[in-house]
């Protein structure tokens with residue numbers, strides 16, 4: 001008899017308080033570490049996520065686990081001066097950095113709110129789109145988080161999930177695993193981030209594979225769920241529509 005396949009993990013097992021404290025600690029180095037770790041590609045990936053929302057000028061979006069607000073500002077640029085974007089994060093220190101960063105002058109109104117991705121401080125159907133970038137991997141209940149994104153988005157609006165992923169095969173996989181498993185944790189420690197950058201590859205390994213994330217989104221009631229890898233294969237972009 002073939003062994004039963006283990007159920008995919010339903011959420012990050014680390015205590016949420018520890019995750020928040022870790023992000024509070026690394027907030028001052030977070031943006032610089034991202035640029036170094038991804039050779040600046042992270043900004044392009046967030047721009048792809050913002051485009052995938054298919055927002056029109058004047059519309060609204062919520063960016064959950066917004067951190068220092070990179071995607072929040074990209075969304076604000078898409079919706080323009082008459083639009084509105086709310087960034088939500090559990091870490092006060094990450095939000096303080098976000099509030100210091102200026103959106104471009106042609107951007108929509110941006111507001112940052114302290115809150116939990118598993119119980120969003122927003123009304124049902126309040127936004128035209130919802131995003132989460134490099135955040136879903138960190139929450140204690142993936143399904144609940146996707147359900148919350150769907151709850152606060154109006155019918156027809158899009159849910160976009162950007163997340164790190166292990167490249168499927170070949171040289172990219174070898175380079176990525178050496179870089180993220182060995183070099184990045186050392187760089188992070190040297191930059192003052194303690195063990196946070198050792199947590200990063202472990203959390204990517206523990207995160208469900210892309211087709212399971214797509215299934216989870218469909219099971220949360222989202223329609224037309226699609227996903228693709230963004231070049232060079234280190235991140236996935238999942239998109240679904242609120243039915």
Ligand SMILES: C[S@@+](CC[C@H](N)C(=O)[O-])C[C@H]1O[C@@H](n2cnc3c(N)ncnc32)[C@H](O)[C@@H]1O
Nearest residue numbers: 023065066067089090091094116117133134138
């Ligand atoms: C890797 S950072 C991603 C930040 C940002 N989205 C980006 O693109 O860089 C993960 C963020 O998720 C936040 N976070 C983790 N668990 C959360 C939760 N339950 N509710 C809200 N934010 C959470 C952390 O505080 C952190 O700012």
